[in-house]
Amino acid sequence: MSTGLLAEDAPSVPTRGSVFRMRPRLGVSAALGVTIVGAAVAAALIGPLVYRVSPLALGASQLAPPSLTYPMGTDNLGRDILARFIYGARVSLAVGTLSALVAVGIGSFVGGLAGYLGGRADFFLMRVTEVFQVVPLFLLAIIIVALFGSGQANVILVIGILSWPATARIARGQVLVLREEEYILAAKLSGATWARILTKHMLPNVVPYLVVSASLQTGSAILVAAFLGFLGLGDPSQPSWGLLLNQGQLYLTSAWWLPVFPGLGLSLTILGLNLLGDGIGATLSQRQGTR
Amino acid sequence: MEAGLLAFVGRRLAGAVPLMAVIVVLTFLLIHAAPGDPATLLAGDAASPKLIEQVRNEYHLNQPLVDQLGIYLLNMIHGNMGISIYYDLPVNQVILQRAPNTLLLIGVSLILAVCLGAIAAVLSVANRDTIVDSLISGISISGYAIPSFWLAQMLVIVFAVGLHWFPTGGMTTIGQSLPGFAHIEDVLGHLILPAVTLAVFEMGLVARFMRAGLLDALDKEFVTVAYAKGLDKWAVIIRHAIPNSVLPVASVVGQQFGVLVAGAVVIETVFSWPGIGQLFYGAIFNRDYPLLMGCFIYATVGVVLANLATDAIYAAIDPRVYRS
Numbered sequence: 160m161s162t163g164l165l166a167e168d169a170p171s172v173p174t175r176g177s178v179f180r181m182r183p184r185l186g187v188s189a190a191l192g193v194t195i196v197g198a199a200v201a202a203a204l205i206g207p208l209v210y211r212v213s214p215l216a217l218g219a220s221q222l223a224p225p226s227l228t229y230p231m232g233t234d235n236l237g238r239d240i241l242a243r244f245i246y247g248a249r250v251s252l253a254v255g256t257l258s259a260l261v262a263v264g265i266g267s268f269v270g271g272l273a274g275y276l277g278g279r280a281d282f283f284l285m286r287v288t289e290v291f292q293v294v295p296l297f298l299l300a301i302i303i304v305a306l307f308g309s310g311q312a313n314v315i316l317v318i319g320i321l322s323w324p325a326t327a328r329i330a331r332g333q334v335l336v337l338r339e340e341e342y343i344l345a346a347k348l349s350g351a352t353w354a355r356i357l358t359k360h361m362l363p364n365v366v367p368y369l370v371v372s373a374s375l376q377t378g379s380a381i382l383v384a385a386f387l388g389f390l391g392l393g394d395p396s397q398p399s400w401g402l403l404l405n406q407g408q409l410y411l412t413s414a415w416w417l418p419v420f421p422g423l424g425l426s427l428t429i430l431g432l433n434l435l436g437d438g439i440g441a442t443l444s445q446r447q448g449t450r
Numbered sequence: 451m452e453a454g455l456l457a458f459v460g461r462r463l464a465g466a467v468p469l470m471a472v473i474v475v476l477t478f479l480l481i482h483a484a485p486g487d488p489a490t491l492l493a494g495d496a497a498s499p500k501l502i503e504q505v506r507n508e509y510h511l512n513q514p515l516v517d518q519l520g521i522y523l524l525n526m527i528h529g530n531m532g533i534s535i536y537y538d539l540p541v542n543q544v545i546l547q548r549a550p551n552t553l554l555l556i557g558v559s560l561i562l563a564v565c566l567g568a569i570a571a572v573l574s575v576a577n578r579d580t581i582v583d584s585l586i587s588g589i590s591i592s593g594y595a596i597p598s599f600w601l602a603q604m605l606v607i608v609f610a611v612g613l614h615w616f617p618t619g620g621m622t623t624i625g626q627s628l629p630g631f632a633h634i635e636d637v638l639g640h641l642i643l644p645a646v647t648l649a650v651f652e653m654g655l656v657a658r659f660m661r662a663g664l665l666d667a668l669d670k671e672f673v674t675v676a677y678a679k680g681l682d683k684w685a686v687i688i689r690h691a692i693p694n695s696v697l698p699v700a701s702v703v704g705q706q707f708g709v710l711v712a713g714a715v716v717i718e719t720v721f722s723w724p725g726i727g728q729l730f731y732g733a734i735f736n737r738d739y740p741l742l743m744g745c746f747i748y749a750t751v752g753v754v755l756a757n758l759a760t761d762a763i764y765a766a767i768d769p770r771v772y773r774s
Contacts (some may be wrong), residue, residue: 297712422600
């Protein structure tokens with residue numbers, strides 16, 4: 160048995176910066192994902208600076224179809240849909256990202272702990288994970304938001320707390336593999352505390368997998384948030400894409416432009432995040448394959 | 451059924467019971483901890499304090515939460531899930547009345563998804579690395595990025611409002627009691643748009659997993675042997691690749707049952723399809739706690755049973771699962 164600490168297999172373990180370094184090798188679909196997500200983020204960040212129309216201002220022409228003045232038309236109160244679309248991108252991306260952060264945070268903590276501690280703690284934590292995995296997430300999210308209030312913070316917390324199990328499983332799997340690595344054993348023997356081993360030695364190696372998870376979780380969080388908004392359970396003062404679809408539902412027969420654009424935005428953003436996550440994931444598993 | 455398989459299913463079932471118990475208790479506590487008093491909602495806007503008190507008594511709402519939970523669990527063991535506050539009927543009766551409609555919707559869309567997804571996967575693999583392959587991959591990846599409620603709206607705009615091919619919602623044409631076959635035709639007409647909407651997500655998933663499974667099988671040595679024997683591409687795909695790609699697809703479909711149930715809730719709302727989803731949605735806004743609990747428990751049990759059935763079928767086909 161060689162001293163794996165110094166040995167040749169060191170480069171094969173992905174390190175902190177590796178996600179960025181391997182970008183040139185990501186495939187076409189991942190590149191498409193980056194482009195779409197980039198466009199959505201740009202619309203959310205720069206959009207309001209370029210298109211200076213208030214999403215809440217009432218206008219004179221109601222339910223006007225798309226034209227040069229109103230690129231995406233207006234709604235029943237004469238509000239500009241493009242302005243609301245841009246604002247919706249902001250709300251949806253913010254809610255999605257923050258929920259995903261909560262989910263990935265809880266998931267990597269629970270999964271990492273379970274994988275590292277093993278034994279009874281692992282058994283217990285995995286049973287808890289299982290409970291969360293079996294519960295129909297969408298239904299429970301509806302119940303909680305409907306009964307406890309649909310403020311933005313509530314929505315973020317609920318989605319985060321309900322969707323961490325996927326990340327927990329990934330983190331646990333990675334930690335279980337890493338636990339057997341010799342440099343971890345070496346760290347243990349040299350007296351490092353478990354907290355230090357987890358954060359200093361294991362976390363950097365799990366991060367690429369968490370990035371994949373975060374990308375997919377953001378997509379699904381945006382979907383759940385939109386789903387709640389669509390059912391009328393969003394924050395009414397914040398026009399998210401889901402809320403715009405909820406309003407559009409009333410005008411399916413008369414004003415198609417109300418639901419079309421927010422839905423396109425949603426679909427493309429989620430598609431982009433999925434492509435991105437899959438792309439990084441594929442690269443990671445290729446690397447593991449060549450190990 | 452083989453003894454080993456039976457034991458495997460029994461073990462899984464025994465594992466599912468405590469899981470369900472935990473979920474029921476947690477959901478009960480969660481729902482009852484919510485702000486908002488069902489008694490005041492129930493008694494109406496202009497109710498006297500006396501009437502509210504009476505309602506509270508009737509539904510045990512004035513007892514400590516732990517006692518309420520005890521009563522609920524005890525009743526549930528006897529198969530009694532309480533009385534719906536809004537419908538004033540047993541929860542079981544209200545739900546079971548609607549269940550066939552939801553099962554019809556889910557069942558038809560599942561069949562659609564599996565058939566179309568499998569066809570797409572086979573076409574994709576048969577034309578590997580051509581434009582057809584990329585096109586099908588693109589469609590299936592988009593299929594599960596598109597939110598079902600938006601897809602529902604788009605289908606309504608195009609096929610119901612624009613082309614008048616299908617009705618915009620409901621399960622039957624209102625004001626008509628059609629006889630026999632005409633009734634079935636009427637329901638089918640109403641079913642197509644919601645079923646297709648629900649199927650699209652699952653179809654993308656089936657296509658993707660089956661494609662991966664087919665490609666995996668085509669790499670195996672028995673396929674090389676089959677080609678060497680002089681079989682053509684289609685014979686190899688049909689006789690060798692498809693049978694070897696069915697298992698993972700079956701397990702993915704089973705695990706996605708929860709998503710289908712959730713999808714059914716929103717799609718029933720969009721298309722006013724009279725199923726459990728619509729019931730669930732109404733129960734929230736009416737603060738009908740017993741019905742809400744009931745819908746949630748039925749849905750969760752459905753998901754657990756679907757997962758279990760998937761595992762059992764998987765184990766029956768591939769005995770290595772329970773022998774190891």
